[in-house]
Amino acid sequence: MHVTGYRCTHCKREYAYSEDMLTCEHCGDLGILDILFDYTAIKKEFTRETLASDRTNSIWRYRALLPVEGHNWEQFLRVGWTPLYRSHALERSLGLKALYIKDDGLNPTASLKDRASVVAVSRARELGYKTIACSSTGNAASSLAGNASRMGLKSVIFVPERAPKGKVAQLLIFGANVISVQGNYRQTFELSAAAIEKWGFYNRNAGINPIMAEGKKTAALEIAEQLCFNPTDWVAVSVGDGCTIGGIYNGFNDLYKLGLLERIPKLLGVQSSGCAPFVKAANNNGKLEPAEENTLADSIAVGVPRNVEKALRAVRESFGAWVEVSDEAILSAMRTLGSTEGIFGEPAGVAATAGVVEALSKGLIKQNESVTVLCTGSGLKDVSNAMLAAGEPFSCPPDLHALEKSGRIGK
Amino acid sequence: MHVTGYRCTHCKREYAYSEDMLTCEHCGDLGILDILFDYTAIKKEFTRETLASDRTNSIWRYRALLPVEGHNWEQFLRVGWTPLYRSHALERSLGLKALYIKDDGLNPTASLKDRASVVAVSRARELGYKTIACSSTGNAASSLAGNASRMGLKSVIFVPERAPKGKVAQLLIFGANVISVQGNYRQTFELSAAAIEKWGFYNRNAGINPIMAEGKKTAALEIAEQLCFNPTDWVAVSVGDGCTIGGIYNGFNDLYKLGLLERIPKLLGVQSSGCAPFVKAANNNGKLEPAEENTLADSIAVGVPRNVEKALRAVRESFGAWVEVSDEAILSAMRTLGSTEGIFGEPAGVAATAGVVEALSKGLIKQNESVTVLCTGSGLKDVSNAMLAAGEPFSCPPDLHALEKSGRIGK
Numbered sequence: 174m175h176v177t178g179y180r181c182t183h184c185k186r187e188y189a190y191s192e193d194m195l196t197c198e199h200c201g202d203l204g205i206l207d208i209l210f211d212y213t214a215i216k217k218e219f220t221r222e223t224l225a226s227d228r229t230n231s232i233w234r235y236r237a238l239l240p241v242e243g244h245n246w247e248q249f250l251r252v253g254w255t256p257l258y259r260s261h262a263l264e265r266s267l268g269l270k271a272l273y274i275k276d277d278g279l280n281p282t283a284s285l286k287d288r289a290s291v292v293a294v295s296r297a298r299e300l301g302y303k304t305i306a307c308s309s310t311g312n313a314a315s316s317l318a319g320n321a322s323r324m325g326l327k328s329v330i331f332v333p334e335r336a337p338k339g340k341v342a343q344l345l346i347f348g349a350n351v352i353s354v355q356g357n358y359r360q361t362f363e364l365s366a367a368a369i370e371k372w373g374f375y376n377r378n379a380g381i382n383p384i385m386a387e388g389k390k391t392a393a394l395e396i397a398e399q400l401c402f403n404p405t406d407w408v409a410v411s412v413g414d415g416c417t418i419g420g421i422y423n424g425f426n427d428l429y430k431l432g433l434l435e436r437i438p439k440l441l442g443v444q445s446s447g448c449a450p451f452v453k454a455a456n457n458n459g460k461l462e463p464a465e466e467n468t469l470a471d472s473i474a475v476g477v478p479r480n481v482e483k484a485l486r487a488v489r490e491s492f493g494a495w496v497e498v499s500d501e502a503i504l505s506a507m508r509t510l511g512s513t514e515g516i517f518g519e520p521a522g523v524a525a526t527a528g529v530v531e532a533l534s535k536g537l538i539k540q541n542e543s544v545t546v547l548c549t550g551s552g553l554k555d556v557s558n559a560m561l562a563a564g565e566p567f568s569c570p571p572d573l574h575a576l577e578k579s580g581r582i583g584k
Numbered sequence: 585m586h587v588t589g590y591r592c593t594h595c596k597r598e599y600a601y602s603e604d605m606l607t608c609e610h611c612g613d614l615g616i617l618d619i620l621f622d623y624t625a626i627k628k629e630f631t632r633e634t635l636a637s638d639r640t641n642s643i644w645r646y647r648a649l650l651p652v653e654g655h656n657w658e659q660f661l662r663v664g665w666t667p668l669y670r671s672h673a674l675e676r677s678l679g680l681k682a683l684y685i686k687d688d689g690l691n692p693t694a695s696l697k698d699r700a701s702v703v704a705v706s707r708a709r710e711l712g713y714k715t716i717a718c719s720s721t722g723n724a725a726s727s728l729a730g731n732a733s734r735m736g737l738k739s740v741i742f743v744p745e746r747a748p749k750g751k752v753a754q755l756l757i758f759g760a761n762v763i764s765v766q767g768n769y770r771q772t773f774e775l776s777a778a779a780i781e782k783w784g785f786y787n788r789n790a791g792i793n794p795i796m797a798e799g800k801k802t803a804a805l806e807i808a809e810q811l812c813f814n815p816t817d818w819v820a821v822s823v824g825d826g827c828t829i830g831g832i833y834n835g836f837n838d839l840y841k842l843g844l845l846e847r848i849p850k851l852l853g854v855q856s857s858g859c860a861p862f863v864k865a866a867n868n869n870g871k872l873e874p875a876e877e878n879t880l881a882d883s884i885a886v887g888v889p890r891n892v893e894k895a896l897r898a899v900r901e902s903f904g905a906w907v908e909v910s911d912e913a914i915l916s917a918m919r920t921l922g923s924t925e926g927i928f929g930e931p932a933g934v935a936a937t938a939g940v941v942e943a944l945s946k947g948l949i950k951q952n953e954s955v956t957v958l959c960t961g962s963g964l965k966d967v968s969n970a971m972l973a974a975g976e977p978f979s980c981p982p983d984l985h986a987l988e989k990s991g992r993i994g995k
Contacts, residue, residue, distance in 0.1 A: 230641050230665075250669075250926050251690075254641075256662040262736065279662075279690060281926065283964055303994030323926030325673065327993045332977065339967040342974035346963065348923025350992050351977035364980070372984060372993070512759025515661050515692065515734030552757065553694055553964035556750035563753035566743065566762035569775070573783055581761050582738045582783070583714030 175214050176240045179206040179383065182482035192300055195381050205480055206383040207423075208240050212430050221433065224398060230254040232288055232391040238427050239391075240384050241295040250281040250323045252291040253391050257399040257545070262513045267533060271543035273405060274526075275396055276516050278551030282319040284312035284472075284522075285392060285417060285549040290320040290377065292388030297375035303327055306374040308358075308365035310336035311472050312550055317377050318347035329374060331365035333358055337555075359477070380479025386420035393424025396545055402433055405543035407493070409441040409532075411524035412451055412484055413473030417549065418442050419483025422491060438545070440493035441538070442484065443528030445520075448474045449497040451484055456495075459485050469500050469558055472521035472550060494537040498527040504562035506530070507552065517552035517559070525549075586625050587651045590617040590794065593893035603711055606792050616891055617794040618834075619651050623841050632844065635809060641665040643699055643802040649838050650802075651795045652706045661692040661734045663702040664802050668810040668956070673924045678944060682954035684816060685937075686807055687927050689962030693730040695723035695883075695933075696803060696828060696960040701731040701788065703799030708786035714738055717785040719769075719776035721747035722883050723961055728788050729758035740785060742776035744769055748966075770888070791890025797831035804835025807956055813844055816954035818904070820852040820943075822935035823862055823895055824884030828960065829853050830894025833902060849956070851904035852949070853895065854939030856931075859885045860908040862895055867906075870896050880911050880969055883932035883961060905948040909938040915973035917941070918963065928963035928970070936960075 179188040181197035181204040188194060188206075197204025219237040227234045232253035233246040257275045264272035280287035290313070297305045305321050307313055308331035321328040328349040332341060333356060344351045352368075354361040362378070369376050376382050397404050404425070410418045418440060428434040444452050447468030454461035461481050466474040478484065488495055498506075503520045506527035510516045518526075525546040532538040552559050567576075576582045590599040592608035592615040599605060599617075608615025630648040638645045643664035644657040668686050675683035691698035701724070708716045716732050718724055719742040732739040739760040743752060744767060755762045763779075765772040773789070780787050787793050808815050815836070821829045829851060839845040855863050858879030865872035872892050877885040889895065899906055909917075914931045917938035921927045929937075936957040943949040963970050978987075987993045 228639070248670075251667040256692075258661075258734075259659075276692070279692065281667075281687070281690065282928070283694075283962070319922075319926035319928065321926070322923055323669075329987075329993055331980075338971055341977055342967060342971040343928060343963070345974035345977065346919060346922035346928055346970050347926060348919075350982070350987055352980050352982045353977040354980045368984070374993075508757060508759075511730075511757035512733055515730035515732070515758060517693070517730065517754060517757055551694070551964065552754070553962065556753060559757050560749055560753040563756035566752055566756065566764040569742075569763050569765045571761070571763045573779070576740075576761055582740055582785075 174240065174242055175211040175237065176208055177211045178209045180209055182207055195376060202381065202479070205483060208383050208387055210238065210427065216431055219431065221402065232291065235391050235394045238394065239292060240387050241292055242299050243295060244299070248324065249291050249295065250287065250320055252280055252287040254395060255279045257396060258514060260514055263509065267530065268540040269544055270541050271405060273400070273545040274510070274514060274516060275392065275545060275547045277392060277547060277549050278518055278522060282316045283551035283554055284316060285389065286312040286316040287320060288391050289385040289388035290316035292384055293317070293375065293377045293382065294320045294324050294326055296384055297326060298324060300375070302375040304329060304374045305377050306330065306365060306369050307377040308362045310340050312554065313377070315343050315347070318344045318349035322347045331361050331368070333361045380414055380416065386416050386423055386480065386483060389417050389420030390424030390427065392547060393421045394428065397425065397428050397434060404434065404438045405545045406439060407441055407538055407542060407544040408438045409443055409525040409529050409544060409546045411473050411521050411528070411549055412442045412444050413475040413521065414478045415451065415480030415484030418487045419480050422487030437491050440487050440491040441528055441532055442488045442493065442495045443525045444497045445470045445473060445503065445524060446497045446499050448476055450476065450478060452495045452497045454485065455488065469561070470503055470520035470524055472519060473524060494532060496528045496531045496535065496537065498524060498531050502527040502531065507559065507562045510548065516548055518548040519550040519552050519554045520558050522548045522550040522552070585651065585653055586622045586648065588620045588622045591620055593618055606787060613792065613890070616894060619794050619798055621649065621838065627842055630842065632813065643702065646802050646805045649805065650703060651798050652703055653710050654706060655710070659735065660702050660706065661698065661731055663691055663698040665806060666690045668807060669925060671925050674920065678941065679951040680955055681952050682816060684811070684956040685921070685925060685927060686803065686956060686958045688803060688958060688960050689929060689933060693727045694962035694965055695727060696800065697723040697727040698731060699802050700796040700799035701727035703795055704728070704786065704788045704793065705731045705735050705737055707795055708737060709735060711786070713786040715740060715785045716788050717741065717776060717780050718788040719773045721751050723965065724788070726754045726758070729755045729760035733758045742772050742779070744772045791825055791827065797827050797834055797891065797894060800828050800831030801835030801838065803958060804832045805839065808836065808839050808845060815845065815849045816956045817850060818852050818949055818953060818955040819849045820854055820936040820940050820955060820957045822884050822932050822939070822960060823853045823855050824886040824932065825889045826862065826891030826895030829898045830891050833898030848902050851898050851902040852939055852943055853899045853904065853906045854936045855908045856881045856884060856914065856935060857908045857910050859887055861887065861889060863906045863908045865896065866899065880972070881914055881931035881935055883930060884935060905943060907939045907942045907946065907948065909935060909942050913938040913942065918970065918973045921959065927959055929959040930961040930963050930965045931969050933959045933961040933963070
């Protein structure tokens with residue numbers, strides 16, 4: 174492992190590496206940490222040549238850049254190395270030079286969160302923990318439950334009592350200990366934090382544990398490698414807590430520091446208009462105010478995000494931009510990706526695509542530029558939103574002549 | 585393409601290769617065809633060495649054995665090369681020498697059916713079709729819609745009016761022309777057949793088109809290669825129409841004929857007790873009677889299967905066995921795979937695992953034998969069944985001491 178220490182994203186204090194440290198000693202929960210790597214050592218074992226001869230088709234091909242020992246990684250669920258599709262149809266209709274879509278819904282529990290969870294599970298095992306915990310009802314929870322199950326680790330997951338039964342059922346199928354809390358998400362989080370501290374579970378709450386963003390950065394490493402280290406001008410990412418876009422920046426930044434990239438792509442941070450604290454903070458000198466959570470894109474509905482500095486830095490230092498998109502635009506993007514690319518994303522998963530349309534219309538992305546969008550989760554996670562987006566079937570007997578005339582079928 | 589012709593599975597007549605032939609001219613719909621390959625030619629380009637140097641991580645690594653030209657295969661959705669996990673925990677508890685699980689729920693539309701659909705879409709394009717059609721509400725339909733969308737082909741999908749709205753929504757998101765038929769599944773199938781014939785669509789109905797089983801055989805090719813051409817004693821497969829297990833046999837048989845396998849694994853055909861026409865036919869000299877469709881494993885609830893001879897032959901010629909399992913055993917297998925392996929399968933997906941338990945208890949599989957189970961689809965496809973299997977969360981505050989005592993958490 175090539176970790177040399179931590180740096181607080183808030184006060185910039187540096188710390189030597191220690192196994193149990195989660196946040197900055199001076200700043201508390203505000204002091205989300207960066208993990209610092211020894212790039213000189215990494216350079217010796219991690220090159221284009223070593224990658225080209227590595228057949229590992231999972232995130233473990235980047236183990237030199239991960240803050241874990243990575244023992245026995247063949248036993249884990251196969252996370253990562255998801256496909257990067259070029260979208261000729263969509264790039265033509267949008268007038269882009271090139272458009273790529275990274276389908277991270279094809280991870281084992283159907284979301285990008287598996288990248289963080291598998292690294293957390295790996296680290297928890299290395300440190301001798303038997304149980305790993307978080308508070309969530311969404312992709313973080315199911316990915317923790319699945320990845321922990323595969324590796325024989327117990328999981329404890331705190332959910333608010335109003336959590337949808339279908340999502341809770343997935344956690345129970347994975348054998349998680351699901352604790353239903355009488356309260357809202359914030360109260361559930363606080364109770365989980367207290368229980369984790371008292372019981373000494375490993376903490377997978379992404380807002381706190383800095384290795385989460387490092388797991389997620391593997392999506393950026395893959396995008397870079399899949400594009401032969403010549404990434405698109407832009408990479409668009411939907412943003413909730415800020416951990417994912419922070420990780421994406423870290424990944425490109427790692428490769429830049431290793432001399433494997435000549436530039437870091439501009440990052441487009443995309444939020445839903447119904448919950449856009451980062452967009453507002455970017456227009457307010459980086460001062461983030463709590464926001465309502467009023468969007469159907471529940472995986473990015475985070476009114477009080479915790480990875481504030483990592484997310485704002487990602488866009489700022491990559492010379493990127495922030496945009497917000499309406500729920501209608503998100504549902505429209507769901508139809509577009511489905512009907513032109515065969516990719517069925519959840520609302521938060523397709524929001525980045527809606528963001529590209531918005532950024533083009535505002536002139537933030539230029540028509541001769543190239544873009545990669547990250548689709549962060551599968552639409553199968555919550556089919557009720559697809560039902561909102563889908564429209565109605567044709568009744569029978571169908572007027573096939575009319576369908577032919579309108580170009581919907583052809584011989 | 586190394587196809588030399590067809591042979592009728594019913595009357596054994598052979599035919600020269602022709603583009604438009606779907607079923608035997610003499611036997612009609614009873615005469616499902618086998619596709620015949622020129623193994624001498626294939627041997628020249630398809631060896632352990634060529635495979636070892638092929639980085640293609642999709643079914644197209646086996647293009648020499650597929651009945652398509654396979655042009656531009658990098659443009660398709662990335663189908664296949666799904667993970668094969670060794671299950672140390674489960675093999676210990678069952679007393680098997682080794683147990684592997686192939687998670688085909690990680691295909692792009694979350695089921696094994698993508699293997700057939702992507703080959704069908706490839707063939708339809710090669711033959712100049714613009715539209716491809718089938719009747720289904722399940723995995724065949726969503727995989728057709730998704731794979732067609734990605735390749736710019738139109739799709740027409742006939743569904744009975746009682747089809748669940750969530751499943752129809754997925755088809756509509758993929759841009760399919762969904763035709764809602766006032767009638768049951770059989771009437772829907774018949775109407776689709778008439779429309780396909782009249783309008784000249786490409787026919788993806790798996791019961792009819794012989795290239796479907798050839799697409800599905802890639803799961804067997806992968807299992808063999810992932811086990812270094814030394815497959816387990818048994819491979820367990822859930823069976824509905826019979827096309828999948830027929831394809832699995834074809835895959836192993838191809839490798840055997842090419843000299844890449846020394847033996848074909850014994851195939852365990854697994855049906856639900858609520859719809860087990862093949863199990864009954866195997867006990868009745870191969871005479872298949874229509875069955876009720878009374879099981880929650882809807883993807884294998886096929887009372888009148890069409891690939892009768894292919895499925896019965898697969899088990900007979902591999903010296904395998906047939907078993908049936910209850911819906912309770914299927915839900916139990918769903919919990920077992922989830923909580924020990926982190927794999928969330930749909931009922932039909934996990935039925936093969938339940939079948940292994942049943943076959944062990946009947947002495948059909950011996951304790952010192954090794955087994956691969958094929959998990960054919962993701963549990964996210966229909967979460968209502970997971971809710972039946974899942975049980976209830978713990979209320980709060982949880983008695984963590986009691987959880988610790990029972991071994992459900994640990995420090």
